[in-house]
Amino acid sequence: MIINAKQCRTATMLLALVAILSACATGDFSGTSGSQGVARAEREARSGRYADAAGTYIGLAALASGDEQTRLTLLAVEQWLYAGDAHRARNALRTIPLPSGGELLWLWSADAAALKLWDGQPDGALSLLEPLSRQPLPQVHRARVEALRADAWFQKNEPVRAIELYLQRENWLDDELSIRQNRRRLWAGLKVSDSQVLRDAADLTYDRNIQGWLALGSLANATGEQGIGWGNGVVQWQETYRDHPAIGILDEMDLPEAGALGFPRQIALLLPLSGNNAAAGKAIRNGFLGAYFNATAEIDDAQLIRVYDVNGSGGALAAYDTAVRDGAEFVVGPLLRRSVSELAAESLLPVPVLALNYLPGEVLAPPGFYQFALAPEDEARSAASRTINDNLKRGVALVPNNDWGRRVLTSFTNEFEAAGGRLLDYRSYQPTDQDFSFEIQELLALSQSVQRYRRLRANIGGPLQFDPRRRQDVDFVFLAADAKAGRLIKSQLKFHYSGDLPVYSTSFIYSMDGRSDTDLNGVMFAETPWVVNPPAWIADFPQLYGEYWPAEKRLTRLHAMGYDAYHLVGGLFPARTGPMDEIIGATGTLYLEADGRVHRRMAWARFERGRPEPLPDMDEFQYLLDELGPDSFFIRPPQWRNPQPLP
Incomplete structure (x- = not known):
């Protein structure tokens, strides 16, 4: 099934998928007829053939009657949800009369609520779940209901209530593994929440446990879990919230080095700021400094940035030499191709360089000379x-x-x-x-x-x-x-x-x-994503840049280039001793080739009614389903690591 991205936002889809896939676990039913058929369906489900399992269950249901038919149909609904076929799941659920009570009613209500969340209707989901929450449910059903309730509150932008429910849910979990999985699921909800909503909620709550979750979620979403802002923010968070349960989430991540150890202490920015091409140089400078101030806002001992006008410094090589004498540990620039070629002609460059243009294809770059360009x-x-x-x-x-x-x-x-x-x-x-x-x-x-x-x-x-x-x-x-x-x-x-x-x-x-x-x-x-579909952690930046520098509106791609250039420094500075991780940036997904060139994978848009509308890189629903499939319920920010199952 293809979900219309205009009708169902990614965050809603993400929460709904997590809710559906983890709330639809098959219960322990006994005494079934057609036991061989049920066993086959269970094997199909365990092997990931969810649509086949649904077909088997619905076939068995056609041969049954009464409660047995209802039970088998509900199992088919669950498997269709696993397969991502909400259309068939919904149609099958409609064939089932509302059970009068007991386990069948609990299953029916959970599946119906999951479909409400799929459709981005948290109030509708809660109308089904709240009555169940007041009943003395068996442990397994209680845990499922509380998880769905929490996800509904996340969709309602009420993260404090959602976290409360997840923390209460641990009372119905028997073992440490289930508790860890519950916390990963809580993290999933935080990851699709607005960072400002989380930050505001953290300021208003006095519960230290809830406040820690909110603060870490806000930090992750504001930084995209990358760069110096994330690395230093995590260090500060760990110092503030010692022994917090979310430390287990951090332990499963491949965190950057603590503090600014992976970042040069002084960076030189070489750009044309006067004469020809000054407008382009200033736009890149503004993008670079905006990224710097955003990333280091909470850091007391941030690195130093020095900006040099290549046109006023006797050329690129002279500006580079001055920057090195001034103590630069990394140089960003120059911008123009002739300046890049001038600098690359030096066989030995004591300080690494990120040039903002590509060398001609036949020119070999010296060691430590990286190249980044908005290349067609x-x-x-x-x-x-x-x-x-x-x-x-x-x-x-x-x-x-x-x-x-x-x-x-x-x-x-x-x-x-x-x-x-x-x-x-x-x-x-x-x-x-x-x-x-x-x-x-x-x-x-x-x-x-x-x-x-x-x-x-x-x-x-x-x-x-x-x-x-x-x-x-x-x-x-x-x-x-x-x-x-x-x-x-x-x-x-x-x-x-x-x-x-x-x-x-x-x-x-x-x-x-x-x-x-x-x-x-x-x-x-x-x-560039900056123009048509910026990541959540920079969603407000294009508008802010347009307000601060209205004359540079048509140069906004250069703002994005400057923004990414700053974050590339953090990736390339330690890359001298190892590969650079991909960076989800403002100009695209950035990756480093062996020749020192940084390349981009782009965002996509389509003109509709005279305006560009963002397109998913692939079927948006299938992307989420692949990453949140029922045999790998896990959370990942832009770069996902160590996937773990959710309950």
Whole structure:
């Protein structure tokens, strides 16, 4: 089943999946008819074949009657929920008359409440659960009801009540393993809660245990569990909440080094701040410093940042030498390619560098020289991966007739064909043109269709009704274009009987110039998460940057670049002695290649009603189901480690 992301937010889905998958454990029923069939269904469920198990149970239910039929149908409902098929689960539950009481009523109510949570209806779930909470339930059913109640309160943005219920739930758990699993489930609820809501709740509660959970959850969500802010925040949290039960959650994580030990004590930022390209340099500086102040707000002994104007310092090499003499332990910049090449020409660089552009492909970087760029090649590769993931494996491309277009086409083609796709054809166009009919007709074989019509009309000697027909072996169009050309080309594709073809593009097509992009409706494009779908811990940053620096609104991708550059320092500084972990950043998911280049996996958006709307990297429901499947109920922030089962 595909969940509409517009109707069901990720946080609601996450809580609902955890609730469903952990609240629908099969009870211990005895005396069943068709014992061999039940045994087969149980084997299927244990092996992860939940849909098969549901089918077996529902088949057995068709042969039974009365309470036995109800019980088997409820087991089928549970397995369909495990399989992520809420539609079948809901339909099956509707066939069951409301049980009059006892265990069947408890099971029915739990499943119905789980479906309410699936739909993001916590009040509806609580209306089913609260009456049960006042009954003397057996231990196993009590634990399930309390877990669902807690998840409902998390959905209602009432984390204090949710934590209270989880802590009370431990009274109905028999062993240490179940208690640890209960705390992981509590952590799941915190991880999908708003960090500000958690922070405000922590300020208002006097219960030390609850306050510790809220403070740690707020810290995790505000930092994405990465960077110096997370590392130092964890140290401070551990000092404040000694012997807190959430320490067990931290023990299961691969935590960064304590304090700022993994971070240089002084960082130099080399950028053009005067003359040409000063606007770009200042935007990156603002993004970098914003990340720094956010990450170190609670740190007494934060590192020192020094900013150097490359244009006013005699060039990149002179600025680098000055920064080293001033005590820099890491250098970020320069930005312009000629400055990057100037610095990379030095065979020995005593202090590591993160350049904000790529060297030419034939130039070998010296040791300790890393490169990070908002390169269109990364976006083209992302587009190729996206088409393959969308099961579209035969495409054509329209690219501008310039160096940028050739680079993008090469990157797209290499990635696409390496993944099993086939680029059937491409055409280059002049970006300054207004009419792209010739290129479109040639690319989609419309001109051949017209020629066939003309030959047929000549043979018949009279007019014929005729609609040109494009080639039918094409799955999609890869369009490399800016907003101006893209608007024209997309409209002309529709005019030339090709408006049904999916169109994929890069961020270049989104100009952020304030104009409506209605002509681009349907176009999907790679973009920085900062612009279309920022992670929770930076969700407010793009708007804040726009308010502080309104003149830099169209440079917001450079804000994101500066933000990520700061966090890359923390990943690369210790990377001299080991690999860099992936970073969930503002410009994409960042990873380091062996050649010292940092690459990005992009976010995706589609123009709808003239505005970009975020797209999931994959089916959003399937992503959550894969990660929270019933045989691996576990919590993970952006980088998940040590998965553990939940009860």
